[in-house]
Amino acid sequence: KQEVTQIPAALSVPEGENLVLNCSFTDSAIYNLQWFRQDPGKGLTSLLLIQSSQREQTSGRLNASLDKSSGRSTLYIAASQPGDSATYLCAVGNNDMRFGAGTRLTVKP
Amino acid sequence: NAGVTQTPKFQVLKTGQSMTLQCAQDMNHEYMSWYRQDPGMGLRLIHYSVGAGITDQGEVPNGYNVSRSTTEDFPLRLLSAAPSQTSVYFCASSRMLGSGGYTFGSGTRLTVV
Numbered sequence: 001k002q003e004v005t006q007i008p009a010a011l012s013v014p015e016g017e018n019l020v021l022n023c024s025f026t027d028s029a030i031y032n033l034q035w036f037r038q039d040p041g042k043g044l045t046s047l048l049l050i051q052s053s054q055r056e057q058t059s060g061r062l063n064a065s066l067d068k069s070s071g072r073s074t075l076y077i078a079a080s081q082p083g084d085s086a087t088y089l090c091a092v093g094n095n096d097m098r099f100g101a102g103t104r105l106t107v108k109p
Numbered sequence: 110n111a112g113v114t115q116t117p118k119f120q121v122l123k124t125g126q127s128m129t130l131q132c133a134q135d136m137n138h139e140y141m142s143w144y145r146q147d148p149g150m151g152l153r154l155i156h157y158s159v160g161a162g163i164t165d166q167g168e169v170p171n172g173y174n175v176s177r178s179t180t181e182d183f184p185l186r187l188l189s190a191a192p193s194q195t196s197v198y199f200c201a202s203s204r205m206l207g208s209g210g211y212t213f214g215s216g217t218r219l220t221v222v
Contacts, residue, residue, distance in 0.1 A: 004151075034210055042215065043199060049210040089151070096167055097142070097201075097211060101151040 002027045004092050006100035013080055014108050021075040021103045023090035028068045035064050035075050036089045038102070044089065048075070080107045111135050115200050115214035122190040122221045130185040130217050132200030138212075140203040141183040142167070143175065145196040146216075152199065158183055190221045 003026040013019050023033070032051045036044040048057045048064040050073070056065040063076040073090055087102040116131045134141065142157035144167075154167030158177040172194060174186040183202075187194060200214040 032210075036213075044201075044213040046210050046212065091152075091211070093211075096154050096157055098154070099144075099152040101149065 002030075002092060002098045004090060004098050004100040006088075006090060006103050008103060009101065010104040010106075012106040012108065015080060015082060017080050017107075018076070018078050019080055019105070021077070021088050021090075021105070023073040023075070023100055025071045025073075025092045025098075027092075028071050030068065031093045033064075033066050033073050034091045034093070034097075035062075035073075036091065038087045038089060040087075047088075077105075080105075082107045082109050113200055113202050113212050113214035115198075115217050117217060118215070119218050120220070122187070122219065124190060124192060124221060126190050128187050128190065130187075130198055130200075130219070132183045132185065132214060133181050134183075134200075134202040134212070135181065136202065136204070136212065137180060138202035138204050139180070140205060141177065142201050142211075143173070143183070143185045144199045144201065145169065145194075146199060147196050155185065155198075187219075192221050195219060195221045 005024045007022045034049045035047045038044050050057050050066040061078040066073045085107050087104045089102045091097045091099045113134045139160045143155040144152040146152045153169050156175040158164045161180050164175050198217045201211045203211045
């Protein structure tokens with residue numbers, strides 16, 4: 001059974017700082033890995049999708065990498081802003097999609 | 110583009126009542142799934158479907174039924190609601206299993222008293 005772990009569970013940083021969120025998974029035979037953002041009381045917004053043949057994806061200030069051999073993915077956020085405050089979830093897809101519990105990020109002005 | 114639409118947004122049920130959570134997508138996605146989200150536990154897969162007429166169980170299927178009579182719709186039925194089913198329910202869809210990104214609905218917040 002696929003297990004997905006996200007560390008840290010919560011993170012607080014000052015505005016402008018670069019930061020890294022971590023995601024690890026136990027079964028490396030995955031189709032894809034997806035990072036989501038969730039604001040309080042809201043649904044999930046897709047940020048980046050990395051398919052199994054890819055190593056990384058970039059969108060604006062976000063960069064996600066995937067290392068299937070080690071079962072790890074990182075989400076790098078550059079020059080963080082208060083508007084980045086949210087919970088970030090990673091999900092790993094095989095014949096279903098399994099989620100980590102998320103990292104709650106707070107960016108202080 | 111409507112994307113994935115879930116109804117209702119909020120619902121309060123009494124223990125033992127049954128109800129159906131609706132999910133519809135207009136993107137012609139083959140894959141649809143239902144998750145529940147509980148504090149500290151992330152999202153857990155309830156049921157999923159890889160196409161019309163095909164469904165399968167996820168991690169936590171007990172107490173829930175699904176059917177997929179059309180590509181667009183994937184309703185989730187609670188047979189006899191229990192307080193343990195108090196949660197936020199999300200429906201998601203994707204073009205093909207494992208090959209594309211997932212699009213989520215905005216969720217249904219269910220309280221069972």
